[in-house]
Amino acid sequence: MKLKTILPILLCWACVATACGKESPTEAPVVTPEVPGKGDVTIYVTTNSRSLDFAKKTASFNNKPSMSPSIITLDPTKRYQTMDGFGAAITGSTCFNLLKMAQADRTKFLKETFSETEGMGQSYIRIAIGCSDFSLSEYTCCDTKGIENFALQNEENEYVIPILKEILAINPNLKIIGSPWTPPRWMKVNNLTDLQPYNSWTSGQLNPKYYQDYGTYFVKWIQAMAANGINVDAVTPQNEPLNRGNSASLFMGWEEQKAFVRDALGPKLVAAGLDTKIYVFDHNYNYDNMADQNDYPIKIYDDAAAAKFITGAAFHNYGGDKAELLDVYNKRPDKELIFTETSIGTWNDGHNLTKRLMDDMEEVALGTINNWCKAVIVWNLMLDSERGPNRDGGCQTCYGAVDIDRSDYKTITRNSHYYIVGHLSSVVKPGATRIGTSGFTASGITYTAFENTDGTYAFVLLNNTNESKAIVLNDGTNNFSYDVPAKAVVSYQWKK
Structure with a gap:
């Protein structure tokens, strides 16, 4: 099957799985399936149950701007300390x-x-x-x-x-x-x-x-x-x-x-x-x-x-x-x-x-x-x-x-x-600068963003809630989405 055929099926599966919420306690939390593609973003995920134990994942940039209400936008013009x-x-x-x-x-x-x-x-x-x-x-x-x-x-x-x-x-x-x-x-x-x-x-x-x-x-x-x-x-x-x-x-x-x-x-x-x-x-x-x-x-x-x-x-x-x-x-x-x-x-x-x-x-x-x-x-x-x-x-x-x-x-x-x-x-390298963000905030969600010296962005997020969160990250040029599992820490790194 061609990618154009597979993609709607996978996206539909993700929506159904999230809506049903029928995870077995022994199964991994619902995570957006990895669609074959460029793997623009490297992701590491750990849940507090170890169902995901520093698991390495990838995500690809979206082809169009996202209209999601949970968009976090990076602002590299706001610069704080170097790491x-x-x-x-x-x-x-x-x-x-x-x-x-x-x-x-x-x-x-x-x-x-x-x-x-x-x-x-x-x-x-x-x-x-x-x-x-x-x-x-x-x-x-x-x-x-x-x-x-x-x-x-x-x-x-x-x-x-x-x-x-x-x-x-x-x-x-x-x-x-x-x-x-x-x-x-x-x-x-x-x-x-x-x-x-x-x-x-x-x-x-x-x-x-x-x-x-x-x-x-x-x-x-x-x-x-x-x-x-x-x-x-x-x-x-x-x-x-x-x-x-x-x-x-x-x-x-x-x-x-x-x-x-x-x-x-x-x-x-x-x-x-x-x-x-x-x-x-x-x-x-x-x-x-x-x-x-x-x-x-x-x-x-x-x-x-x-x-x-x-x-x-x-x-x-x-x-x-x-x-x-x-x-x-x-x-x-x-x-x-x-x-x-x-x-x-x-x-x-x-x-x-x-x-x-x-x-x-x-x-x-x-x-x-x-x-x-x-x-x-x-x-x-x-x-x-x-x-x-x-x-x-x-x-x-x-x-x-x-x-x-x-x-x-x-x-x-x-x-x-x-x-x-x-x-x-894993994603924030020595010399990185903490940068600003705007957009989505919620109780139990804590995060911070960085610009590395090698031309990459890094983002680290904590989801201390009981439900997965469909977070969209936008760096001003590219955006991508990833369903962050409940009670999880997620680290992201991608090239500008």
Whole structure:
């Protein structure tokens, strides 16, 4: 049969199927059948039931303008932030689990995750400077007093660096941000009044007399990673600076961080000829309910001598609301925003994809981007089926973006955070610009549009409703339609 004969039949079938609404619970949601054609648009679809599990689809441009009431029109004249990328944290625990896998299995997973041609193309990762609460031990890279004793340790040399090299071989364009959980203990004091030595991994404050040494510590770490072929794009001065309770931690209020960046870290990076970016804060939207720490990054920016070294601020979502991102942006639109950590776990029903895919896509992925974030990074890429390895005093209730079965180190369960990052990274490439849209809106429908640097458009949409939605996208030249299943995330990419 000729295409002209087939097309009306298929379209009729789609209408009948949608109208009947007699899906079996085990069947895939009704999706517009793929008509033989050019496949102008590449589409990835995930439903919260996994009936469609990052399924690759195509659609073709319509021959005529659409009169559908659910048209969304892209407006590339409205331009917002450029995107740096999307990914997860490559912790010591993640690397331990990956190295337990057979080489062929690990390579397959890493390609599926990071390859720009054979996988999701995840493009931005976070690593710890020294240990984190998902390390194999507590340590820093200078545990013997004296900055001349700096050296990468076993966790970097045997776990993190080998995995990073494998990932970079797959995606050499990967961006990396580093964050310390604690400085060397010999740099810590109990408080800034008594200045008594504080020989503990947990809490304490940075002794101002060691600001210069600690700035050198960052420089040495960046240079040591570079010597191993690993370029660090950015750092934060301290992970969760208002959290005293983590297994490795340091309290660093905004006044301390301002002084450290202004007087030590910033000048040390410049003196070393490093263009490594600095993102301040790296903690929760609500500033851990500490009134004197509200607007933490803004207070640092108000010091011009500090602000000149700072690219922007990083945020987590363990407290408060993403609206804080917009507030910070509006106060200092010249500074960037990135999102650097969120986790799923036992406390938020983290293995329940039915709930988490919807909530995490709305709040974390699209929610942060639509409030000016240039990057979205979730917590551990991979934990095992016992939520580890982890450290006493750290998070022992976290799940990874994926979990690997500890009984075989082969069977992988993909959780919501893997999907939300993948739905962004698969179509939105580093350097893309978020652009405007107009037209169809509805409760439960969240989306954002992008223009990539390679001459393509990207569009990511969440349908958090109980019915499929016949969405039409129009870029001003071409338009196409696709029935978005109920409770689904859909990513689109097409050439202009």
